[in-house]
Amino acid sequence: MRCLWITRQDPRPSNSGELIYTRGLLRALSAHPGFKVTVLAHRAVGTPDEPPDPKLRWELHGWIPNGRLGGLVSMLPSDAWRLGNFTMRDSLETLSEEGHWDWVIIDQAACGWVLKHLPQPGRPRVAYIAHNHEASVRKQVASERGGSLPFRMALAWDAWKYGKLERAICERADLISAITPRDEALFKQEFPGKRTLRLPPGYNGPAVESPPPITKNSPRRVVLAGAFEWLAKRRNLELFLAAADAPFRHHNIRFVVAGKADTDYFAGLDRRYPWAEFHANVPSMDPYLANARIGLIPEALGGGFKLKALDYIFRGLPVAALEQALSGLPVNPAQDVITARQPAELAEAVAARIDDLEFLNAAASRALFACRASFQWSDRGSVLAAALEDISTSPPRP
Template structure:
């Protein structure tokens, strides 16, 4: 089975959620007997080598600037990705025979107008982008020109994703919630659910105990480059300022971020600690009682949930962000519908050591064998070989 895989950029090294997901699926599918994959993408921001046994077609870097996209039918991301260099290389590659053309995330749907009707198309969704972009546009923060641009971009994302789903012979979703949305909008189209795998260390035994000696700290780890991620953090900081300070709870934010932005947040919220671009988040996870998932905006599976669970941390999450995580939000996590109620719930539970240890243990047991990349490659391979088996 020969697959042409179109993605945003070289996912090596995989240092963000979207790159981890793309590289994990590539690696796991490439190991299946008889599968040949050619990847069309831009060069990444960092030098890369090694990785899965695929043919890499890497050309140019992702252009900056979005103003020209305002006059295009494509949203800003897709307009930049579908630049003349990529389009020229795609035309060349489409001259060969392919069993599948795989569109890895919605922004790569710029390629649709070049893909002939004789090609089978698979859409590997990272989010239900129509919903996510609409949420971000409706958030109401930012200048008027920014809000108008986001709204227009969300409309274009919705049109583009709808066209991609109509063209697709197979759709994969990263969470059950997204899968339900795709099925309801595209009845009869095969949809499979492909949560991420996990590449870190998974303990064999129970999680480390949370005791009175464990710092009364909540940790938020992640990448804060996308606008929605930054807004989620800003919203939670506003919601947690009073309950966290009143309960004397430490809040540690760590991960991939602009140091100047973190410095500005530190000045605005001196009760919290912000550490950008560290070699590893594990030392910070080991010095906390709770791992936070505050994403009220944005869909997809939260990879940080697995980092927390496999380091022995119970989850505190906005309810919608737990889709795909096999924990009971009522008894095995601190879950709430919005950042305000989540911050209050964390303050109430921070010293309930029995609950925290129970939640951490149950989550680890549920996830220990549930997130193997090998299983994802097997499932994706079966879906490509027989998509009809995944019709609702």
């Protein structure tokens, strides 16, 4: 089965959650017998870090443009406007001339620019791989009262366009996949009768057999790993820093933030919060995760599955998270993790548990046991391939 997979950029190397998810699904689907996948995307900075795969063909052209101003006057969201540039449109036309594609797979809503370049209706079939329920997530982010009035208006305009584009993708799609139970329920509610599929991520990173013991000699540190380029990610960090300022300083807790970020942005935060550490664009998260008592997930905005949770859990690190950030994780929020509803509550809960070694060690063990067999990429590839094959045997929709 020939699949044309449209995504933002080459996910190799995978240095953010969205790239990890894309890369995992691509490898899992292409490994399934009978599937040959061609990936159309922009190039990425850096050298691909995996050997060639004869069943996975890469069509990489140009780099994602930086300019966003033109997106304000486009009816496409800013991201989709940048991604659907002339280079990509020309490459798509060339690929379309090669012959028949069984499926076009739109990997996240920003790649919905491809819609108006596809024949209507019927073939090729279309699958939408949703990373979020964008209509609700973008609206939530735009409603945050941060920034100037023109900035908030631009966000609201872009959120409206994201909702419009996502609806168009879903109406055209033969299959909609979602990462979390919440997102799948929203798609089912909005598009009754559509075939939906839940595809949580897999995990193929470092994993311990049992959590290393946390003792009184373990550093009293809380770590936050991630990518801090999107506005929502930065806002989540800022909200937690403000909430944790008093309790973390009072309890002498060190907060370590490490990951993909603008160095000037982290430098500004470092000046404001001297009790915290900020490490931008680190080559490895290993030393930061190995020298902490708790892994933090403070996302109040942004939706989606929090891949950092798997990095924490499979390395044996106890997790502290806002309740809404746990969607899709098979853990007991009362026993396996530290949870709260708001950033201020979460900061206080972390301060209350940082020296409760019995709880931390037991929670880490329970979370690892609960997740150990639930996040296999091969399973995701089999489920996605089976859905594509099943739909392919039925007549095309009129």
